[in-house]
Amino acid sequence: MQIDPNSKDIFIEKNFFSQDIPIEERTSVFNNLFFHYKKDWQSSFALMLILSVGIASLGLSEDSSATIIGAMIxxxxxxxxxxxxGAIALGWKLQSFRMLGIITLGTISSILMAYIIGFTLPEITPNQQILIRTSPDLRDLGIALLAGAGGAYGYYRSEYSTVLAGVAIAVALVPPLCSIGLMLEQGHFILAGGSFLLFITNFIGITFSSLLIFFLLGLRQKRNRKWFYTGTILIVIFGSTIIVPLALNYKKFNSSAQFQSSVYEKARIVFERSKNSPAIKHLSIQGTGVIITIEPFPSDKVEEQRLKIELERTTGLQVFLQNSNRQ
Structure with a gap:
């Protein structure tokens, strides 16, 4: 169903776009963006969300990048x-909260569905596809900002709508949510927290660049600018809270050798103080997880769990212990 933004029978401002944009383009952009005005949008949205979560969860469990890309699209x-x-750029407070409600519901539903899918899968040892989504840094924020700008322009100019698939691949939204659900089901809370930070980073980056692009393109009202300024300030403030953890992760990336040495030394001290004093044979850090191969491996499950808890407290990373004799 096509909606004319100048129609008087719906709650839309007559001048919701700059008047130097032709009415046909205004109507087209409006219908592409605010899909919740279309009939039966809920069933289509729910179906695609369920399919994407299922594909992404299975792809993560089997470490398949191709499958995960399909879920992104x-x-x-x-x-x-x-x-x-776009709603913030237009100064629509009500529409902003409606969109935020849809995003929140979709986010919670995705995590819950992935959590349930995790029950049906065998125990998942965090693989590369999971671990790379647990330690976002400033580069991820930059990607989200640039991709969000491309996505906003793609919705505005129909001839560039083909870029939307590329944007979906560049800025993964569903895979981090699936990673959260799977890792929560497995009890790996540090990894789940890292994936949540990645999702929030992408959300902030896309939102900010979208509202900026739409505003610069003239998709704004000539009055009721209060919500535009308020919403933009809130996004900037909320976004500033993630700068510190992203910057710390970026610092770790730039000094990866020193960081790995630091983790190795902390783990060595913990092992020296433990029963049988296991020796570290290999240590590998990916994202917010660290895989430590030791010998001898604790024969007591209680001691193994105690070691993991102590190592996680000391290193701040999700710890996975491996027996060198089983490699």
């Missing part, structure tokens, strides 16, 4: 985030 969460930025 069909995931529907990117559109309401871009629309959220």
């Amino acid at each position: 069909i995931a529907p969460l990117g559109q309401p985030i871009v629309a959220f930025g």
